[in-house]
Amino acid sequence: MAVAHATIEPPTLMVSSAAPPLCPSVNLTQDDLKKIAAYKAVEHVKSGMVVGLGTGSTAKHAVDRIAELLQQGKLKDIVGIPTSIKTHEQAVSLGIPLSNLDSHPVVDLAIDGADEVDPELNLVKGRGGSLLREKMIESASKKFIVIVDESKLVNYVGGSRLAMPVEVIPFCWNHSLTRLVSLFAYAGCVGELRKYAENGKAFVTDNGNYIIDLYFEKDIGDLKEASDAILRLPGIVEHGMFIGLATSVIVAGVDGVTVKSKVGNELEVDYFCYNDLRNGF
Numbered sequence: 001m002a003v004a005h006a007t008i009e010p011p012t013l014m015v016s017s018a019a020p021p022l023c024p025s026v027n028l029t030q031d032d033l034k035k036i037a038a039y040k041a042v043e044h045v046k047s048g049m050v051v052g053l054g055t056g057s058t059a060k061h062a063v064d065r066i067a068e069l070l071q072q073g074k075l076k077d078i079v080g081i082p083t084s085i086k087t088h089e090q091a092v093s094l095g096i097p098l099s100n101l102d103s104h105p106v107v108d109l110a111i112d113g114a115d116e117v118d119p120e121l122n123l124v125k126g127r128g129g130s131l132l133r134e135k136m137i138e139s140a141s142k143k144f145i146v147i148v149d150e151s152k153l154v155n156y157v158g159g160s161r162l163a164m165p166v167e168v169i170p171f172c173w174n175h176s177l178t179r180l181v182s183l184f185a186y187a188g189c190v191g192e193l194r195k196y197a198e199n200g201k202a203f204v205t206d207n208g209n210y211i212i213d214l215y216f217e218k219d220i221g222d223l224k225e226a227s228d229a230i231l232r233l234p235g236i237v238e239h240g241m242f243i244g245l246a247t248s249v250i251v252a253g254v255d256g257v258t259v260k261s262k263v264g265n266e267l268e269v270d271y272f273c274y275n276d277l278r279n280g281f
């Protein structure tokens with residue numbers, strides 16, 4: 001049970017949970033796990049909500065599920081706010097009514113995947129290139145549920161040693177790359193311009209910008225300081241660290257599903273074995 005704390009903005013979240021149950025392991029693919037996390041998140045979508053529709057291979061399952069429930073009449077009057085052109089196209093093809101932040105500046109609930117999730121629910125996002133629209137929509141959401149399979153869990157942001165994306169304007173992108181790398185020299189940072197595998201040309205985001213992928217050898221330390229330092233550089237549009245934005249993270253693993261939710265300054269953790277889950281799983 002959650003215990004109320006009077007402390008203002010503690011540096012870490014307190015964890016409140018019962019011990020994980022001993023669930024029987026099941027044989028599931030990574031895509032099955034993504035789908036399970038997505039379906040569990042969609043249980044929180046209620047009729048009449050404005051819903052942020054995420055981007056990527058995990059969020060795609062959530063969009064499919066919302067459309068299925070709309071078609072079955074189990075959800076009504078949903079307005080979707082897509083976080084990318086790709087998700088917009090998927091939602092249109094499925095008949096989900098859509099809008100945008102100009103018309104619906106407050107989003108009830110956003111559901112999206114992530115590339116990394118740290119123990120405090122900070123994220124890395126944008127390995128698919130959609131970080132800017134995602135951050136605009138998810139920071140305008142009253143609740144933001146992140147859906148991942150267990151491979152996305154890291155001990156600290158950057159801990160996967162995979163890319164931390166930064167969206168930059170195309171003008172003198174190499175100068176921006178050099179300045180970004182120098183900011184994090186202490187963490188053994190290297191950076192590279194993201195390119196399309198097919199033709200070697202610079203990857204272009206939905207907003208007409210480029211992506212610089214940063215890789216860190218070590219922990220970059222204070223995320224807020226790192227974020228401020230990046231955003232102070234002229235020519236930088238946004239970075240893929242989502243600090244303190246997620247309100248819940250649903251992690252699907254072969255031993256069951258873990259739901260981590262922020263309740264005040266606490267992190268509550270619930271566990272589900274597969275025989276506890278509904279909706280066909």
Ligand SMILES: O=C[C@H](O)[C@H](O)[C@H](O)COP(=O)(O)O
Pocket residue numbers: 054055056057058059112113114115125126127128129130131134
């Ligand atoms: O730009 C892409 C988004 O941030 C995705 O949500 C993120 O990359 C996770 O994608 P996936 O669910 O495909 O691993």
